[in-house]
Amino acid sequence: MTKDATRSTVFVVDDDQDLRDSIQWLVESVNLYAETFSGAGEFLAACDPQREGCLLLDVRMPGMSGMELLEQLNACGIRLPVIILTGHGDVPMAVRALKHGAFDFIQKPFNSQELLDQISAALKLDAERRRQRCKMDVLHAHYQALTHREREIMELVVAGDSSKIIGKKLGISPKTVDIHRANIMKKLNVHTIADLVQSRLALKEG
Secondary structure, three states: OOOOOOOOEEEEEEHHHHHHHHHHHHHHHHHOOEEOOOOOOHHHHHHHOOEEEEEEEOOOOOOOOHHHHHHHHHHHHOOOOOOEEEHHHHHHHHHHHHHHOEEEEEEEEHHHHHHEEEEEEEHHHHHHEEEEEEEEHHHHHHHOOOOOOHHHHHHHHHHOOOHHHHHHHHHOHHHHHHHHHHHHHHHOOOOOHHHHHHHHHHHOOO
């Protein structure tokens, strides 16, 4: 299947060529894209954080192990969902990988449908994460458009102060506060005070 960098891709990193070929065939049999790599270094050299998808990762490989690759991806801020592929004896290591943010682990030999189901779930997670990051980028851009006075008033509105109280605190009229509040909500593209509060919480968390 021809690869398309704009579509979600299932990246497979495993030193076993037969397994790589088998997984690629399985993935492409359900009309998904797959790219395979024989080792962690090869994957890192080609990795583009902007590409959507998920990663199927073998734990034990020559050179950089799957665990080391997972830690390297975390250090670089690359948040592809990672499905660990492990032999029976590697289960403790796979559990450790989960603690480092892996999406799931599947034991070899795996059930084809189970693997496809987990790949589907991982791709959905990646798409949702990217949507949320896009929303946060837009929200941050809108917040940056607020004036210093608008940010002051936003904090007081979120804290629950009325226009009258805000006006007294800032030495302006309640009507002026209302005008600023309307501008704030327009710039942030929110329609209710509850939406404004949620946006402010999201900005703090993001």
